[in-house]
Amino acid sequence: MKPNFSLRLRIFNLNCWGIPYLSKHRGDRVKRLGDFLNMESFDLALLEEVWSEQDFQYLRQKLLPTYPAAHYFRSGIIGSGLCVFSKHPIQEFTQHVYTLNGYPYMIHHGDWFCGKAVGLLVLHLSGLVLNAYVTHLHAEYNRQKDIYLAHRVAQAWELAQFIHHTSKKADVVLLCGDLNLHPKDLGCRLLKEWTGLRDAYLETRDFKGSEEGCTMVPENCYVNQQELEPFPFGIRIDYVLYKAVSGFYISCKALRTTIGHDPHGGTPLSDHEALMATLCVRHSPPQHTPSPTHGSAERSRLISVLKEAWAELDLGMAQARWWAAFAGYVICLGLLLVALLCTLAAGGRVREVAILLWTPSVGLLLGAGAVYLFHMQEAKGLSRVWAELQHVLGRAREAQDLGPESQPALLLGQQEGDRSEEQ
């Protein structure tokens, strides 16, 4: 690679709102999205909520001349909704399905049936290894009383760990997607602190688009205006995040978003706004050691966010165990009830009533059994993340105790070292 190596990457990200039969003007929007992607010829287009594989196949055919490589990440019952179109050959791909993703009995929310995941693509561009990740985390339906908070924090941690462990030999890491997290939310801070990823919106000097970079805005005719009431400018939950790892420097030259209508002023492409980033990768300037105070400040932030996440998961675990215990009691009651009804039916007294009540009783029993098993699994999943956080927290504290002269790269694994290279 030449010393004056420089690479420009144009990235597109959009949550497409492609729910068959439910999302308005889906066919037309997918068609216009295809036209726009063909016209703009991005290096990489990462899409979420492409729930119908037919939509993906349609786009694949349409985009083939401009984006010869494409992949649809299949998972869960409905699918992850994630797909990607690339101008460059995809060297490798794989995916990780999140262990926790809502509750199957919350059918009207539907997240559990989707199998939310993170997809990974490895691309080799002019000798540079790019790991591109695309993801979509569990939706937030009620910000005041968010029953999915622990799951979303666990997903953010699994995402961070997946990136951390799979990108150790990458030169550049890119993460796009709908995180369903506001910039200051716990999950977002946890992800950024543990991976060292930087936010294109906060980093770029050339931003044009919606107020405060929001990706769901009241101007968009598909957005539920009531949900956005507490946020006059809208909310920012879709991101382009990046970092350079080994001897490279990456910056965001420009970031654009749509503003409630399609890039040509027509009806919007989705209920979310599209993100269009121009990234520039260069060889990093001669490496310098980060100042001890900087390393220490980073470590303090990491410790603080890890503690916060740990406490949140503690609450989530207690709740999961409460539900499992409650379901356990219901199972016992259900067994007693069924036994009583069998006796009554056999004895001939109130026979018809007993038979009538038998169905709901057995239903109750089976339902409680399923709820018990589900929440046992939930508690196991949360305690797994809890244990990982505890371990990382312990090591971060050890590093802090060793004082500012301790080497963060040795004590906090890879990414602290990576960050120092990016300064």
Add this chain to the structure above:
Amino acid sequence: MKPNFSLRLRIFNLNCWGIPYLSKHRGDRVKRLGDFLNMESFDLALLEEVWSEQDFQYLRQKLLPTYPAAHYFRSGIIGSGLCVFSKHPIQEFTQHVYTLNGYPYMIHHGDWFCGKAVGLLVLHLSGLVLNAYVTHLHAEYNRQKDIYLAHRVAQAWELAQFIHHTSKKADVVLLCGDLNLHPKDLGCRLLKEWTGLRDAYLETRDFKGSEEGCTMVPENCYVNQQELEPFPFGIRIDYVLYKAVSGFYISCKALRTTIGHDPHGGTPLSDHEALMATLCVRHSPPQHTPSPTHGSAERSRLISVLKEAWAELDLGMAQARWWAAFAGYVICLGLLLVALLCTLAAGGRVREVAILLWTPSVGLLLGAGAVYLFHMQEAKGLSRVWAELQHVLGRAREAQDLGPESQPALLLGQQEGDRSEEQ
């Protein structure tokens, strides 16, 4: 690191057969296992089927002076059964739960409830990065008519991919566990060909233990003799696999197994035999390029095993879709039946019979619904692996078409290059 660097690693692996209430003499066996591990002081002890977390906590307390670091991998409803005890500090750990792991309605087999997984530990030993993996794949209950074959192949692929993507910066990779695969089985070949891992039993010149390295032998009093009838010496399904990645060379100096009783001649520690390996890691001799014919032979083997796995998953997908379609028909029939029964009950004719039949009809409907959703998910999971295999196969074929002069490291990703360093 000094140029004459050399590291000796003593590894212990055992499937502990620790099913609460069901496994014979569990308490006594766990106690004796603890005594043995303390006495031998291995660098790393990797255990499977420690289903009870109490057993893990007991061992943790007992082994604390000799193995200060330990971790229990939690997943699924029951747990993964995986745990690890280490003489050296564990830098990082994480896990991946397999997407496909049997069927929930096969309650008597129970694998689905376990959440079978692969656990990863990162250790730093004298400046060397060791990625140690421990796993346990789905059991094989009927070798002649194995309904779990596609799931086990998919698990082997997920395991291989997890190792491939998370070990890119490791110096040494170690995989221990109960693969529930015979050495020539498709899953085992797929795993070895895609990761480049080598089998301690086949590599070592100093083996002492059971005939043909078997890890379930007829001499073991806990083994079901009937199941082993077709295999006079027993079966080899537990493995120590390893490879060195970057500038290192690893060899197995010695491998021992128990032979149907504990290492001191008493009743066995488990129904499986323990594996004890002494590995030696050194700086690799000056690197040489592999001969083109060697690269080509490896590529042919890889292509052949990928094609075989691809065909197996194709069959599995067809079967999953058949079951989903069948469940779909049953749902339609169930709906018709429930409607008919409601009409009969309302009409007053054969009312009691109608009410009596209502329970099994609704049960049938719900059951078929669950089966439908499960097999839809199964088909999605299998098609995800199928797509990954297809992509790798395509790239391997491209490499083959380019002829022997093509650079395997560029075309087949990391591991071909790794292998060349290990020659």
